[in-house]
Amino acid sequence: MAEMFVTLGTWNWLIFGVLLMALELLAPGIFLFWLGLAAFLVGMLSFIVAPSWQVQVLIFAVFAAAAVPIWRRVAQQKPGANPNPFLNRRSDALVGRVFTLDRPIVDGEGIVRVDDTVWRVSGPDVAAGTKVKIVKADGASLTVGLA
Structure with a gap:
């Protein structure tokens, strides 16, 4: 050895x-x-x-x-330097964006299409085709306001 x-x-x-x-x-x-x-x-x-x-x-x-x-x-990663901050939180990435309602909001609930996905939205009653802005994301449900 x-x-x-x-x-x-x-x-x-x-x-x-x-x-x-x-x-x-x-x-x-x-x-x-x-x-x-x-x-x-x-x-x-x-x-x-x-x-x-x-x-x-x-x-x-x-x-x-x-x-x-x-x-x-x-x-060691620097705090706040996440390269993809919305990973596994896709709904949070939608806040602030404007979309057109796919189905009208009736009794506070409606549908909006984002790319190839349909999202349930809540907000004031408005007709289909209205532009709405996502103001809050809570899991799979989005809260909208008029754009």
């Missing part, structure tokens, strides 16, 4: 790093990638400086341990 560590060289670290990164493709979870990156960096550093095998293993351990907090900091 000691002989294996003594023969650790630059190419071994580079191959080990690429192998770990490739394994990440088979078992995704971002954990193996960072270990592979640490091994790859040790290999690149070994090109510049020729450290002993003990120092190489120590550098690998430091890089691998540092990768976790660095990744957490990088992956």
Whole structure:
């Protein structure tokens, strides 16, 4: 076992790093990638400086341990920077838009067509074909006002 560590060289670290990164493709979870990156960096550093095998293993351990907090900091999403804020809340995206009533609002309920979807609306009684503005969304029900 000691002989294996003594023969650790630059190419071994580079191959080990690429192998770990490739394994990440088979078992995704971002954990193996960072270990592979640490091994790859040790290999690149070994090109510049020729450290002993003990120092190489120590550098690998430091890089691998540092990768976790660095990744957490990088992956941390900024508040309010959601790329799709209406994901799974499609009705909220309709608030403020104007549509034409498909069926009249009678006794406070009617139908409006949004693209290829029919939505139930509530609001003041108006005739079909009237332009209405969505003022509130509550699940699958929309509240409208006159546009």
